[in-house]
Amino acid sequence: MAVLTPQRPAPGSGAPQRESRRIGFSQRLGRWDVKLSPYLYISPFFILFAVTGLFPLAYTAFVSVHEWSLLGGQGDFVGLENFTFVLAQPTFWKALVNTLSIFVFSSVPQVVIALIIAALLDQNLRAATFWRMGVLIPYVVAPVAVSMIFGRLFADQYGLINAMISAVGLDPIAWHGDRIASHVAIATMVNYRWMGYNALIFLAAMQAVPRDLYEAAVIDGAGRVRQFFSITVPQIRATIIFVVITSTIGGLQIFDEVRLFDSAGLGGPDQNWMTTVVYLYDLAWGDQRSLGKASAVAWMLFLLIVAIGLVNFLVTRRISSSGTAVKKSRRKSLTGGNA
The missing domain is CATH 1.10.3720.10 (MetI-like)
Structure with a gap:
């Protein structure tokens, strides 16, 4: 009865290199998960804050340097004239x-x-x-x-x-x-x-x-x-x-x-x-x-x-x-x- 022996990968087949690359990628992925996951958990707050807080603040600054009426909308750029x-x-x-x-x-x-x-x-x-x-x-x-x-x-x-x-x-x-x-x-x-x-x-x-x-x-x-x-x-x-x-x-x-x-x-x-x-x-x-x-x-x-x-x-x-x-x-x- 023939005995089956595991065959070793032929030289130059690249299997050990692929295995090491896979392990290295998994380790890097784990490190990135540890570093990025906390920021992903708190990202909804910052996204909502950017939409409801930062954007209105920046848009208000844009409106403040324009002649902007309630009925006519955006007018000419006036710089700091509104402030003065x-x-x-x-x-x-x-x-x-x-x-x-x-x-x-x-x-x-x-x-x-x-x-x-x-x-x-x-x-x-x-x-x-x-x-x-x-x-x-x-x-x-x-x-x-x-x-x-x-x-x-x-x-x-x-x-x-x-x-x-x-x-x-x-x-x-x-x-x-x-x-x-x-x-x-x-x-x-x-x-x-x-x-x-x-x-x-x-x-x-x-x-x-x-x-x-x-x-x-x-x-x-x-x-x-x-x-x-x-x-x-x-x-x-x-x-x-x-x-x-x-x-x-x-x-x-x-x-x-x-x-x-x-x-x-x-x-x-x-x-x-x-x-x-x-x-x-x-x-x-x-x-x-x-x-x-x-x-x-x-x-x-x-x-x-x-x-x-x-x-x-x-x-x-x-x-x-x-x-x-x-x-x-x-x-x-x-x-x-x-x-």
Whole structure:
């Protein structure tokens, strides 16, 4: 009976070379899969962002250097003429100051009070879920409803706020006549809507703080206030940076509350509470109907938001790095320099 023996490939047949090439290709494919697969997983977000974010931003820049009317469409190329026109308008500068004023009155108290609310909700409360969901209700309410309700509360003659002020013997406040008073009223609406939302973000960060730190602080005799400033705030510093930046972006783009604060919706007869976005809206859809000038305002607002956002980021990061350095120096001094 004949015995079958495996035949070796003839010299020069190329089978070992093909096998090695196949193995090498599989290895390269595996390496490329490891490197590229994470980017493929997150690519839908960036594709959607490019379509809905970057393209409108670039197209707005294109419109801002053209004479572009609402009815006639694209006109002649005018370069920076739209920007110079807007910068020469006193209304633009007044709207910009109003925007910054409302931003300060809204964002600063909003972050501080949201931190305090989150710290209270982080305690062992009865019906904690009820209270935590309750602070989110203002965020769910439609901005139109909030603006209409607060517009009645801050009415000059028949508003509830002025009625309460008159009841204690003080003079009523002209919420729609005084510039600063109108800013405070609009900022109150913004704080009402966003304070609970930011409080829940802070609460989620606080619940991630290790409880061992608080137990050690209690053993050392630290009170609640000391624990808040020495443990809670340093541990949620990254979340504070996030909330500050998002509050800055939202505060500089305020529109709904200002638009619905009065019947005309254009910042009052003297533009006392007209913001930059409302001024943009008036340029695009008002008497001028110039989309080119409105796009110039949009780009200047975008650059302002980026500049203030970078300043906030650098300042908060500096505070964060300085706090980390202080903690490292304290740890080193306690361990005698052997840490």
